Amino acid sequence: MNEVTIRDILTSYERKRDKAESDLEMRKKDVYSQIPEIEEIDDEISKLGLSLAKLVLLNPKDKESIVIDAQNKINELKEKKEYLLDKFKVPKKYLDIQYDCNLCKDRGFLKNGNKCNCFKQQIINEAYKMSNLSRMLDSQNFSTIDPSMFSDEIIPEANMSPQQSILEIVSICESFVLDFDKDNDENLLFYGDTGLGKTFMCNCIAKSLLDKGHLVIYQTSFKMFEIIEDYKFKNTDEHISKDNYNNLFECDLLIIDDLGTELANSFTNSELFNILNTRLLNGKKTIISTNLTPLQLGEAYAQRIFSRIFDKFRMVKFIGKDLRWEQKKVGDKYYIFYFFYYFSLKAKKFSCTNFKYKKNS
Template sequence: MKKENINKILVNYQEKLDFKKSILKDKKKALYRKIPRLEIIDKEIKMHSLKTNKLILRNPINIEDEISKLKTFIGELKKEKAFILTENNIPLDYLTIKYDCNLCKDTGFLKNGKRCKCLKQKIISNYYEMSNLQHKLDNENFKNFNLNIFSDKAIEGRKKSQKENIREILSKTESFATSFNSSKVKNLLFYGPTGQGKTYLCNCIANSLINKGHLVIYQTAFKLIEIIENARFNKNNFSNKDENYQMLFSSDLLIIDDLGTEFINTFTNVEIFNIINTRLNQNKKTIISTNLSPIQIKEKYSDRISSRLFGNYEMLSFYGPDLRWES
């Protein structure tokens, strides 16, 4: 990945944090104006905490008494503060920053200086051009999933209505997300025509796992192949060691949307097989979504690919009326 892209991401971290800090400062000012006693309490807490720390550092003998007195005093101040806040209907955490990521406190780096998972996710999201998805990810999640838009009419030749079918798939995808770390969880392959909610469910899973701090790559097969080709045949001094390319194999979850829309040839067959096979061997989870039927998958892809898919993926069939025509 280009350095200026990483810099941009880091500047973005800084700007966001600065913004949160300045909002907090304003909130504090306004609150102190309204309740001046709070400012005095905060100053006292700060002063006495410093004093306590200094005493502990100097570590002379027989200071336990003094330290315990200070701690009691600070405790009393905190109690008074909590009382005032509660009396004024102000939440106790009103004057604390709400971080997007509590691990790194929105700095992107952990205490040991290593990159936080949230930063790693931002870097691969940038590399795999997932940023356009961010808005979708914010809205398309399990909480917003609406079963009522699916038809409960009987469908000829099917045992279940569209709604019953989706309800089952939904429960399987939810348990995929909640039991993600278990080795018993199978990879998923969504197949069926467009407008059945396949992509929406992929977004739900991506969203849920990214929020839990897993590294997720989510891209259409078409775009994925384009990114691999670009990386291979030009430009950025690509090598197999390229960290972002390696993420295709090592990310916690890879979601390949719209398999079958890419241009299929020997090169893409090899690349796709490599990715699917390596991830299986390393027990890394993959989800594939496609408009192709199992028969079409068999026709279009090498035997090596289809046997890996049919043997190791739970095949989930989507069917029923096209939802895009409904609303």
């Protein structure tokens, strides 16, 4: 997570605390105007608190009795105050300060210096936003994988079925997540034809790591090179483009989807090398997904990238038929349902009747 984002979150805490305090002052004013005795009691309590310190300083020997005496008086006043509030039907915690998070009192940190859960959650939320993933993650995560969607027919060249293969891939991906914090140089390169679940698997990994508070950036290679170009050649919004650019190097996990769809030239070659190499040197992990075979990758990218970088990636091959077409068949049922639902609404609205839908097989 970059410093600017953390600073923004901490500033938002400051604002929350200011607001909580000013809201309390407003509520106090409101109560004081209607029940002046309450203001007198509050004044007395704070005066007692101040004089207590002075008394203890002047009579250190009698410290204990002075404190007990003051405490009793304060309790008495508080009881009186409660009685009055009750009498005028003021809600119980109306004169307490109201924080969003009572654990850290909107400071983001607990007394022992650890981050409060509310702070961790905000970091995760920011990470989701920055990762470009928030929309699809609800439907695509390890718990939504259905191996039965994959054929169990053995593919001779692979000597296994797509179903066996995907189960193996899931276990590779789950170990990747489990060992993510280990310094084990594990990077993944997913390859195989379109629609075999590569992006789905990237999303599963991203979701698991985001939930653990890691910053994951997901970009198609096309968009990634656009970000790099923006940063290097254009002066649009400097602050944002610099952040976006730096995130490619600094994020905990970078997922580059669809590598090979961009126009490969000496610029993209050297930038790709720079990003992957810097990440490797800093022990940051990367996942690449591509429709190209390792051989085609070698042809598309300069040899130094291929040998020095891709060497550090575990090659994961996706096999089978395009799932998007398979899914479409299953999806048809929902499509028909939606179709009927939509037209039943329309029918109500326009009294359109006798609508029939015949399924094409």
